[in-house]
Amino acid sequence: MTDNTPNMPKASQPDxxxxxxxxATGTVIAPHAHRAHQIVHAISGTMRVMAQGRMWFVPPGRALWIxxxxxxxxxxxxxxxMRTAYLSEAYPTAHSEVLVLSVSPLMREVLVRLADQADEALDLMxxxxxxxxxxxxxxxxxxxxxxxxxxxxKLARQMQTDPADQTPLTTWANQLGYSERSLIRYIRAETGMTFRELRRQTRIMVALDKLSAGQSVTETAFDVGFETPSAFIHAFRILMGQTPRQFMSGV
Incomplete structure (x- = not known):
């Protein structure tokens, strides 16, 4: 499906x-594509974007490049x-792949300014x-x-739906009709991660939704399956390079 966004930039010139x-909560925007490059900034709320065989999480203070x-x-x-900017294909591609970026104060102000008022000369700068x-x-x-x-x-969806689920690998293998060794191999082939790594990263990603909604670190830790808040903070820091509070304070 192609997009019908009004006033889409002209492809043949910088625009x-x-x-x-x-x-609203729960809004789903069906698969589509734009003829322009796109940077989407979450001012508030959290988005999940499905693209390039991955689910991208975009909490407040971050932006997705498409x-x-x-x-x-x-x-x-x-x-x-959200605030979105569409850049015509006449501009060099900033990145060839989808990715999530931290939004600097300058980027945020540029995106807000572009969305609030049109001024062709200023917009090009x-x-x-x-x-x-x-x-x-x-x-x-x-x-x-x-x-x-x-x-x-199915395994990945269950982890996202119920991140606190403690079902062990052996049980999952029985439920899915694999030997334990085969399941380990297929998880690695499909995700690039071990079972443990996939479950840990899924828990952290789901935690972002909860933290962005204002839930406390302690409540979030238990909701996504960690035995203690300190264990959650440790796992979060390993993946994100920051504690949950430091990460969310960058919003």
Missing amino acids: IVGLSSAY PAQMQHAIECIGPVE LAQVLIAEIKHGTLEPLSLPIPNNPRIA
Whole structure:
């Protein structure tokens, strides 16, 4: 499906369009693609974006870069307010792959300004600033693989739906009709991770939704399956390089 976003930039020349959007909890935007590069900034709320065989998590204070012609779908976790900029394909591609970026104060102000008021001459100058910010922004490891194998996909979905589930690998192997060794091999082939790594990363990603909604670190830790808040904070820091509070304070 192609997009029908109004005032989409012209592909043949440098052009940029800003857009302000708000969506209700649970809104799902069906798979589609834009003919322009896209940077989507979560002002509030959390988005999950399915693209390039992965599920990308976009909490407040972060932005998702999507190259032109890249098909993607969006799910809103809680009410979401976003600012989006569309850059024509005449601009060099900042990145060839989908990725999540930390939003600097400068990037945030540029995105807000582009969405709030159109001024062609100023917008073209802001586009250069925005591209530089995207190229040199800090990348965030905020994604999970979407397995192609239906049985491994079932396992991954269950981990996301009930991250506190403590079902061991042996039980999962029996339920999915694999030997334990085969399940280990298929999980690695489909996700690039071990069973333990996949469960830990899934728990941290689901925790982002809860933290973004204002839930406490302690409540979140227990909700996603950690035995203690300190164990959650330790696992979060290993993956994100920050404690949960430090990560959320960057919003």
